[in-house]
Amino acid sequence: MAATKDFKVRIKSITSIKKITKAMKMVAASKLRQVQRGLDIVRPSFNALNSIYNEYANSASIENKKNRLIIAISSDRGLCGGINTNAVKATKNSIKTIKNEIPDAHISLFTIGDKGKDVLSREHGKLIIKAVSDVSKKSISFGAASLIAEELLKQQFDTYHLIYSKFKSVISQSLVEEQISSANSLENAFFEFNGYEFDSDKSELLYDFYEYFLGYKIFSALLENATSEQGARMNAMDSASRNAGEMIDKLTLIYNKARQASITRELIEIISCASAVSSK
Structure with missing residues (x-):
């Protein structure tokens, strides 16, 4: 007995x-619909901005790339599959790759999300200059992304490495690592960017565009990662x-x-x- x-x-x-687990799946499905709705609105406008930025960045001749800032985006909660583990692994691999390519490079970390920060702080705690949390717990807004972009603009780096999970479907999320040149490294493009006509001062307008693009890029990456998080949690x-x-x-x-x-x-x-x- x-x-x-x-x-x-x-x-x-x-x-x-x-x-x-059934209740958590239903909650994740509800949150997924909300975040995905916002992502579907943001994607087309960001693609247009990104095409202009690419043309803008291609016209600049960047020489010094020793100062690197890696921006690792993860979630604040767990139980969402392996997206946080993949982001941490990609961050560590990126650090090793940069050190192998540029031995005297100055590398720093900017973490968004508690899960990534907790793991990276064990091995690379000295590299973390800023840690942002509780972004994905609330509804993600462009205002919150703009505050993060302002913090990035304060840092004196040549290249930003942005690591996040891109949403494809509930069962598929791909890890993305993108490089974004800083405003200082693109400064010479303010005078070389001749593909468009400007009504006001070109350099001032292009710098304002860069600030807006960086904020919108962070906003888009946060939405992509949050949607991937809910999809992975629903699947898990x-x-x-x-x-x-x-x-x-x-x-x-x-x-x-x-x-x-x-x-x-x-x-x-x-x-x-x-x-x-x-x-x-």
Whole structure:
């Protein structure tokens, strides 16, 4: 009976876990729809901005690239598959790659999200100059992204390495690492960018455009990463619910076998006692 009681306790606890994972899946699905709606609005406008920036950046001749800032975007909560692990691995690999290519490079880290910060601080804590958290816990806005962009503009770096997860579908999120030249390294492009006509001062207008692009880029990356987070969490909770259901089925089968064996053993004991009494 002790064995069957243990099985009943385990089945009850796994059933409770299954209810929790199902509820978390529903919550993630609801949040996914909200964030994805915002992402679908932002993507077309960002693609237009990005095409202008690429033409702008291609007209600049960048020489000094020793000062690098890696911006690693992760989530503030766990239970969302391997997107945070992948972001941390990509960040570490990026640090190694830069050190191998430029031995005297000055590398710093700018983390967005608690999960990435907690892991990277163990090995590269000295490189972290700024850590931002609680961005994905609330609705992501362009204002919050602009504040992060302002912090980036204060830093004197030549190149920004932006690492985040890009949303493709609920079951597919791809890790993206992009390089963005800083305003200082693009300064010579203020006078070389002749593909467009300007009504006001060219350099001032282009610098304002760069500030707006950087804020919008961070905003887009935060939305992509948040959508990937909810999609990965929804997928992870669905897998956890299925695994819990399979485990419950297996334990129920073992419980029934143990219960039948216990009943059979008790019947044998009763019949044996009855036979012994009747023979006397």
